[in-house]
Amino acid sequence: MKSIEYLLKDIPLDDVFRIKAHIQEVNLKPNEIFISKGDITNKARFIQEGLVRAYTYDDEGREITFLLRWENQFFRPYESLLKQPSKYYFQALEVTKIIELDFQIIQNYIEEHPIYSKKYSEVLKSILFETLEHLESFVLLSPEKRYLKIINEKPDIIHRVQDRYLASFLGITPVSLSRIKKRISGKKH
Numbered sequence: 001m002k003s004i005e006y007l008l009k010d011i012p013l014d015d016v017f018r019i020k021a022h023i024q025e026v027n028l029k030p031n032e033i034f035i036s037k038g039d040i041t042n043k044a045r046f047i048q049e050g051l052v053r054a055y056t057y058d059d060e061g062r063e064i065t066f067l068l069r070w071e072n073q074f075f076r077p078y079e080s081l082l083k084q085p086s087k088y089y090f091q092a093l094e095v096t097k098i099i100e101l102d103f104q105i106i107q108n109y110i111e112e113h114p115i116y117s118k119k120y121s122e123v124l125k126s127i128l129f130e131t132l133e134h135l136e137s138f139v140l141l142s143p144e145k146r147y148l149k150i151i152n153e154k155p156d157i158i159h160r161v162q163d164r165y166l167a168s169f170l171g172i173t174p175v176s177l178s179r180i181k182k183r184i185s186g187k188k189h
Contacts, residue, residue, distance in 0.1 A: 011116065019109065024100045028092035035077060035090035042083070043100045046074050050096025051160055053169075054088040065168040068161065070154060074123055076103075078131075093161060143172045144180045 011019070028034055028050065035041055037056060047069055054067035054077075066088055069075045077086035080103070110117050137146045147170055150157055158166065158181075167177040 010119075015109075015113070019101070019105070022101055022105045026098050026100055028096040028098065030092060030094050032096075033089050033091045035086055035088075037087060037089050038085045039077075040083065040085050041077060041080050042103045043080075044074060044076055044103050044106060045098050045100050047071055048097040048099060050098070051093040052090060052096060052098070053093055053161075053165055054090050055165075055168075056088045063164075063168065065165045068150075068157070068165075068169055070157070070160075073130075074127060093165070138171055143170060143176060144183070146170045147177070147180050148184070 025048075026034070049071060052067075052069045052075065053065050054075075055063055055065045058064055067075070075090075077088060077090070079086055106120065110120055137149060141149065150166075150170070161169075163177055164174050167174045170177065172180075
């Protein structure tokens with residue numbers, strides 16, 4: 001995902017200031033839940049610093065991590081695009097700084113300046129691509145390759161996310177994750 005500076009680079013400075021006047025900076029504490037299941041939200045969010053996960057519970061009460069997002073990534077509950085309640089809880093995993101902007105402000109700006117619909121489309125495509133790529137990895141890649149893929153994308157992730165959350169995100173048990181880590185560590189020596 002491209003940084004916020006990239007998205008603002010071609011926008012006239014007076015419009016940047018107009019948009020920035022509506023941006024809220026939110027500081028989250030580790031483990032703070034800032035969107036709960038059932039919340040209806042209409043905000044686009046961008047992570048400046050930190051790490052966020054989305055999770056829910058399956059029918060047997062097990063916690064399932066559905067999404068991990070880190071610095072320079074946008075996120076929002078997908079259901080919010082249809083003005084429906086979130087299916088997930090969104091939680092900061094560490095000290096996290098996000099910026100939020102009401103989606104209606106973005107839509108109004110694009111209606112006033114249609115030239116920027118391309119940038120908006122780029123953001124949506126990027127989010128969709130990341131989501132489909134993660135889904136595709138469950139079909140095409142082994143658990144070990146999914147693990148290698150995420151540490152290739154974000155090498156420090158294994159030090160920032162608890163194993164149980166990472167295992168759930170990868171669709172495996174913590175025991176399987178431990179075996180994968182051990183196997184990979186053995187190959188390096």
